[in-house]
Every structure is written in C-alpha cells, then in structure tokens.
Amino acid sequence: GPLNETSLPLYFGWFLFSSVQDKVGCTAMDFLKTLDTLEGFKNHIADFTEQPEKEVDLEQYFETKGILHCTTKFCDYGKADGASEYAKNPVVKKCYGSVFELSLTALFVTPRTVGARVCLTDEQLKLWPADTEKESEADVPGSAALPVGSRAHITLGCAKDVEPVQTGLDLLQILTLPTGEVVEEMELGSLRYYGEGRWMLDLREPICAAACFSSFYG
Ligand code: 2AM
Numbered sequence: 001g002p003l004n005e006t007s008l009p010l011y012f013g014w015f016l017f018s019s020v021q022d023k024v025g026c027t028a029m030d031f032l033k034t035l036d037t038l039e040g041f042k043n044h045i046a047d048f049t050e051q052p053e054k055e056v057d058l059e060q061y062f063e064t065k066g067i068l069h070c071t072t073k074f075c076d077y078g079k080a081d082g083a084s085e086y087a088k089n090p091v092v093k094k095c096y097g098s099v100f101e102l103s104l105t106a107l108f109v110t111p112r113t114v115g116a117r118v119c120l121t122d123e124q125l126k127l128w129p130a131d132t133e134k135e136s137e138a139d140v141p142g143s144a145a146l147p148v149g150s151r152a153h154i155t156l157g158c159a160k161d162v163e164p165v166q167t168g169l170d171l172l173q174i175l176t177l178p179t180g181e182v183v184e185e186m187e188l189g190s191l192r193y194y195g196e197g198r199w200m201l202d203l204r205e206p207i208c209a210a211a212c213f214s215s216f217y218g
Contacts, residue, residue: 002094003194004094006007006096006197007077007078007089007156007217008075008077008083008084008087009075009077009215009216009217010074010076010077010112010126010215010216010217010218011071011072011074011075011076012071012072012073012075012086012092012116012167012213012214012215012216013069013070013071013072013073013212013213013214013215014068014069014070014072014086014100014102014124014211014212014213014214015067015068015069015206015211015212015214015216016067016068016209016210016211017209017210017211017212018048018103019035020043020068020209020211021068021080021194023147023207023209024068024104024116024154024156024207024209025064025068025156027087027106027107027188027207028116028156028157029059029091030143031186031188031201032058032059032062032109032114033058034186034198035058035191036055036057036058036096038062038183038184038191040183040184040191040193041072041183041199044193046198047080047111047197048111048197057151058114058123058161059110062113062114062156062157062158062159063158064156064157064158065157065158065162067153067163067216068154068155068156069154069211069216070102070118070152070154071089071168071212072128072129073086074164074165075087075131076203077213081135082129086129087163091112091126091127094109094154095126095127095213096213096214096215097212097213097214098212098213099210099211099212099213100117100123100124100210100212100213100214101208101209101210102120102124102154102208102210102211103118103121103206103207103208103209104116104117104119104203104207104208104209105117105118105156105187105203105208106200106201106202106204106205107156107186107188107200107201108170108171108174108198108200108201109197109199110170110174110180110196110197110198110199110200111159111167111197112159112166112167112170112198113155113157113158113159113162113164113166113170114155114156114157114158114169115153115154115155115156115167115170115171116153116154116156116179116184117152117153117171117200118153118154118165119149119152120152121130124149125148125149127213128148128149128152130148132147132148132149132151133146133147133148133151133172136151136168136169136172138170139169139172140173141176142168142170142172142176143172143176145176146172146175150171150172151168151171151172153167153168153171153190154209155167169192170198173198174194174198174200177194177195177198179192180192180193180194180195180198180200183199185202188201188203188204189202189203189204189205190204191202194218204218
C-alpha cells in the first residue's frame, strides 16, 4: 500500500535514552570545561582562534545538535546511495526498535566538532554499512584502510557554521594519524594531541550507553 512506499528516513541510527543523553552530555561538558584550562591546550590555542592572546570557552564554542545518536546509515530520504537497500536489509528490519548498549571509548575535539568514538560489537557491526569507511576515502585519505566501523561516533557539538557530517570525518582523520603524544593524564583518561587542534581523550572506563536502533525523519 501507499504507506510502504513512503519516503525513507533522513538517517538510521542508535538513539541514546534520554537519561543517557544527560550523562554523556554532562561528561562531554566537564571534559570541555577542563580541557580549555589545561596549559597543554592553551599552548595550542591558535588552532581555535585567530586571537591567540584571548582565551577560548569551549562550552560556548560548540553548539549542540538535537538528540544524541550514532548514525548508521545516512539515507537523505532515499537520495543517498544504498539507502533503500539498507532499509530492506533483513537485519535492519529485525533490529528496528531494539535496544543496544553502545560502548563509548573516547572523546575527541577539533576546531570544527566535538564527538564520542563508538566501539561497535560484532552484532552492532551487522547494522553498519560495510562500505562506509571506503566511501570516506575521498574526504579523508587513508580511511579505506581503517577497520570497518571506525567512523562510528556520536556528534556532541559543532562549531558555528559546521554541519554534523564533519564529526565522522574528523574522527577518521585522527585515526589515520600516528598516535598522538600524551599531553595530560586526566581523571577520565589519557589526553593526546594530534596537531592542528585535534585532541582525543581515550577513556579509562568506556561509557556504556543504552540506545534504541531506529530512524529519524525530521
Ligand atoms: P553525524 O552522524 O556525524 O552526527 C543528520 O544530518 C544526521 O546525519 C547527522 O547525525 C549527521 O552527522 C548525519 N549525516 C549527515 N550527512 C551525512 C553524510 N553525508 N554521511 C553520513 N552521515 C551524515
């Protein structure tokens, strides 16, 4: 019937439970609050501002972007390559509406975005389009050589005029670089610098985030 032919969503993904959104949002805010006070960060402040004599308030610098989620497939209402194939995949249909536990293993910050890296289980990888990292090669050289699922992330905020699609690209870029030097041992974990304003905090204790696999129409 006509309902079956209705448009595809903007994207499929795992949507964090609201209590978990609060927890993750607070952890991210605490991280940003601490990061911009560290000497190690201030030494590289020019990456974030053209007026390096000024301080940067990272909490103000980034704007939040709606419900916290980890996109699996961006469908663009059917206009994206592979959108209808993804929606028809039996695993996608079977898992639709199911609850998963995502493991957040790192937080990362660049002059464009702030996000959380998601480490997918084998079961979760079945919902991850296998060509994601290969298709990212044009934007981020080296992506195709990374393990499948490397792009999995949650956008926590974007700088002014930056679209959330940038967060996954920023993560991939960090992952293609040699491991950065540890600049600070923070309570949450080791903070590494990757040059050009790119920071990654490997969490000592991954954050376990309950999330529902579903889709967003907007
Ligand atoms: P995000 O997954 O990094 O947050 C709506 O714009 C959602 O789809 C956002 O969550 C966004 O980024 C994601 N998105 C937008 N364009 C995309 C693209 N070309 N590829 C993958 N994800 C995209």
